[in-house]
Each structure stands twice: as C-alpha cells, then as structure tokens.
Amino acid sequence: MGKRERAKAANREAILKAARRVFAQLGYEAATVRDIIRGTALASGTFYNYFRSKEEVFEALADDGARRFRPILRAARERAKDFEQYLESALLAYFRFVLEENRHEGRPVDERQPHLRTDTPEMTAIYEEVRLGIEDAIERGLAPRLDSDYLAHACIGLAQEVGAAMLRRSPPDPVSAARFAAGLVLKGLPGASRKE
Amino acid sequence: MGKRERAKAANREAILKAARRVFAQLGYEAATVRDIIRGTALASGTFYNYFRSKEEVFEALADDGARRFRPILRAARERAKDFEQYLESALLAYFRFVLEENRHEGRPVDERQPHLRTDTPEMTAIYEEVRLGIEDAIERGLAPRLDSDYLAHACIGLAQEVGAAMLRRSPPDPVSAARFAAGLVLKGLPGASRKE
C-alpha cells in the first residue's frame, strides 16, 4: 500500500478517534469541528477532505457501531432454533454491546450523542435486520402473524430505553435486562415478572 | 394586570411560537437563536432576557408538551378500573397526543427535535407518572410483581418508537397502534397479533 493511501486511512482514523474523545468529554452538542481537529495534528482545512460536518463524523461513528453490531444480530438470528431463543440472544447481545461501548470516561451517556435517530442509514439497516428476524419467525410459524413493522420498532425502542436504564444501575447487568425484555415481549407482563 | 407584565408574557409566547415554527421548518439542529428572533418583532438582545439558549427554548416547549400531557396520563390512571384499561387508554392518549402535536407542516418529524432525552426534568416527570401507574397496579394486585423501573422505561421507549412509526403511515391510526402496543405489553406476542 502506498504512503498516500496509508496516510489517508490514518488521518481518517485520527479524526474519528479524536471525535470519540471530544464527544465523550464535551458532549455532542457542545463539540465543534475545531475541537475535533485540535485533537489531531491536522490543519482545520484538512478535516473537510474527510467529512463535511460534525454530523457526518457522528454518522461515521454510528455506522461503525452498527457495522460491528449487525453481524452479531445476524448470527443470533441464524443460530437460533426458535423465536424465543433469537429474542433472548439478540437482546442480550445488544445490552452487552451498549455496555461495552460505554465503558469510557466522560460526560453522562445521554449527552454524548444527539439522541439516537431512527432514520439514519445504519439505523435503518439495524431496523431491517430486526424486522427480517421477525418475519422469518412468522413464516416459519414460530411467531404469530403480526405487524412486523410495529413490532420491530417496539423492540428497538424498548431495547434502547431498557438499555439506557441498565447503564444507570450499578453494576449494570445485561443478563437480567435481557431476561426482563425478552420475557416482556414474549409473554407480556407475566413473562416479565421477577422470578424470585 | 399591568402593561409591563402583559408584554412580558406576550414576548415569551411570541418567542416560543416562532421557535416552534423555526424548528419545524429548519429542523432543530440547523435552527439558530437568530432565526428564532427574526421570526418575532424583537431585537436579538431581548431573546436573552427570556432564555439562555436555543436548548432552553426547546426545553420550554417540551415542558409545555409534558405539562399538557401529564394530566391526561394521570386522569387515565385514576379513571382506569384495571391495569389493562389503564395501559390501553394511556397509550391511546399518547398516540393521539403525538398525532395532534405533529399536524403541522415542515421538516420530517425526526429532525424537529434533538431526539427525545429521557433525562430532562419534564421527561422524568412523565417517567415517574408512568412508574407510579405501574406500582399502583402492583400494589393493588392488578399486575404481577415486576421491575417497575425497567417496565416504565420499556413502555416509554416502546410508545415513542411505535408512535413515530405510526406517524409515518398514512393515514396514521392511533387506535390500532394503541391496540398493538397494549396487547404486546399485556400478553406479549400473542396479545399483539393481528386480530383478523
């Protein structure tokens, strides 16, 4: 690989790395493009060779996260024998993922990001993956015939909020969060009850 | 009421009104304090007699929404005979509320707001109201003993996402959305199935 190409990849990576740090420290809203490039050895103009805006940097970071998470989700879908197992492992994987992604220091989680939008490309991909898992299950007769669009959104919203609630506990426990969420979706309130 | 006091209330209202329009037209991120005051007859400095920032204006708008919605929620709780009824009417009220709040023209809903944060005062109040409803039901033996914190967050996340999905349909149907959501929470997948 030529020097040119290597430098380009390194610069891009440097910007993303600095952005992660800056978002965590200042919060997404307060952060500026200047803050980010000051966290690198690059000049201000160079930033714009790589990204058009702070928003685009955030999207790249989110894309990155989604790109790492989607295969996990897909694997869960392919590995699962039934819908119950799929849901449980998918939710557990998600809660472990968010826990891992937030092991860093800095501002409260809620301020690091513009709250998760559902309409960015990478979120759409996750949504599609979830809906696919649901339709799969319906076709195979493992789940009742229902509105897979609503259900996918319901699962995502539920997972996001329960995940955030989990992060606020100490220690956060992905296993019990997943048990709760999966139980709720599968059997409703009775399924979400505390097993004591 | 003196002229002074009246003008103050009117100015504040003018700013909020302009902000609503500007957020809807330009999207929250793109909107600036200047855009907002340009939408009023006031001078730029005057803005800062009323709010410290764009964020604070948004919070005032959100507060406003929460203040109008919370009583509805509370009424649903007090009126309901059992938990099932409470959930259904609360969800239906919420979906009707978001539908009503988004009857205006402008940018896609997702861009009007920094995605709803769970940690602002007014959202905390809503959360508390929801959790209270749940604990109420548990105490009265209408719902099984479960993690009311997780359940409250789960319901809120679920409602938010299903609500957003509903808005994207034409025509949006709060009744079927509420039936879906309530069925899901109460009985899990079987409860969310399409009744055809």
Added chain:
DNA sequence: GCGGAAATTGACGGGCCGTCACTTTTGTGG
C-alpha cells in the same frame, strides 16, 4: 530526478454568539 496530481495548510470573509452601554417604556410618589 522531474512533472503533475493529490493532499495539506492556514488565512479569510461571513455568520452567529452572548454581552453591554445606551435608549425607551412603564409604574410610582409627590
């Protein structure tokens, strides 16, 4: 090496931010 494409640089015009000295408006007591 050498010539040109590609990438980097930082200064620049433009806009928004929040402040503040100044003006205008309002309420009050004589």
Added chain:
DNA sequence: CCACAAAAGTGACGGCCCGTCAATTTCCGC
C-alpha cells in the same frame, strides 16, 4: 401632571466557529 427610578428593549461589538480556497508541500509514475 410631572419627574424620576427601575425595568425592559435595542443593536453594535469582540470573539469564535464555519467552510472555502489559493498557495504550498508531498507523493507517485515515468
């Protein structure tokens, strides 16, 4: 009715960030 102080409004200002771009440096192919 007026004078006067307090309250509110005004818009110009210094400071910062934005995105651009002409000049410069770095790299690659010949």
